[in-house]
Amino acid sequence: MRNVQRRVLAVVASAATAALLAGCTVTAPPKTPVESPAGLEEFYQQQLDWNDCEPRGMECTTVTAPVDWENxxxxxxxxxxVRLVTDGGDRVGSLLMNPGGPGGSGVELVQQAAEFVTSDALRDSFDIVGWDPRGVGQSTGVACYDDAEMDAFLYGVPANPTGSDAWFAQQVEVEKAFAAACAENTGALLGSIDVESNARDMDLLRAVLGDEKLNYLGFSYGTSFGAHYAELFPRNVGRLVLDGAIDPSLGSAETFTVQMGGFENAFRAYVTDCLAGSACPFTGTLDEALAQASALFAGVEGRALTGDDGRQLTASTLGTALSYPLYDEASWPALSQMLTELGASDGDATMALQFADSYNSRTPDGGYADQSMAVYTAATCLDSQFVGGLDSTKATLAAIEAAAPTIGRYVAYADWVHIDIACQNWAYPSAITPHAITADGADPILVLGTTNDPATPYAWAQAMADQLASGVLVTRAGEGHTAYGQGNTCIDATVDDYLIDGTVPATDPLC
Known part of the structure; x- marks a missing residue:
């Protein structure tokens, strides 16, 4: 799953103002003592030193966790x-939040966008808490390449046509070098970025925050954190909302294939909408427009299109650029503009490169704002199984092309091919075998799915809700990634009633 929630954070944060959450710091309630697991007392009983931090009204601290929970x-x-302490009179407890990824920063989510991704009612009832998962942001980090090396890795023009046998052979060498750099520059932490280690960190956070049970709002890959938490600590589950759910039972090849099909469905929805409006780069019927799109994409690399900074658009970078605006229906007009510029006789790749840069956290000066690509790779390698060499890589690419005939191969060049080859050469073995999670004994868990979610297809939410013994499916009909905080009052009310009052919908409200 390629850093999918980073796009959602970007959409939400774009609406934020400089005066976000201005106000005075309030005094937090006293911490309730919690039970410590044997042998982990020094971690579970640590006292936190909270300090005022930006923006006003926030408090920040650092929590110590073991690199390896088994050792x-x-x-x-x-x-x-980071937390925003409630000043409401009916405090329920802490509400942990995670934006997904792998590689998304919960600290940034709360600091930049708390008032946009939570309702007034939630902020009156909970301390809103975000954390940077292991390897991410301000937490102890993963490191692979410096900025110049990452730029060459992500944007370098290949010596052979993308998708050719010679290109695949070169990719093996490229990914081996990347995997080796990650191992050398990160050390032992690289083997402990897996979802279960993060779930154990969440229980530690629950304890040091003084909560008897965990209340949690997780998006996208963050739903995997929540599901694995419920499996490991079912009796500690309070109120969990898993929005944009991932199916934990799927292997890596099927996961990527289904996801690429989701992007194809989103692209088809975009083209349908585009043809009904003005300033559309395509004409005719849907099938005719999709054929025009396919021809445009197939010719991009051969035309050697460049942006205003001189960089050339490769087929894999095109895939990143295409996926970025498909996360959010409001970005479809910008996608039309990008495609119009690419299709012009003097084709311009500037906007496509800007979309890819935003997705990759690349700054205008060629730097990188975070190590999310490294975290994404490390977590994905540990959370599933990758075997079989190039034959396996190519077979899954063929399946992706069948499931997503218009855009699948391009998105997969940047995502599946990178991940599969890198993970086959990773320094640490997989920590997780994909399996259905039932979490027997856990309190009811809300699982949210959007019917045409490109990044976490609706079928995954259905599967997770079915697998969880206490799973309750809540459906949002529409486009875009994730459901809560997207302007659907039915969804927002259902989630708020559950988190604040514990009200579990008797049936799917079909919002």
């Missing part, structure tokens, strides 16, 4: 945490 004496890491 708690083998070294420590720091987890960056």
């Amino acid at each position: 708690p004496d083998g070294g420590d890491i720091d987890l960056a945490v």
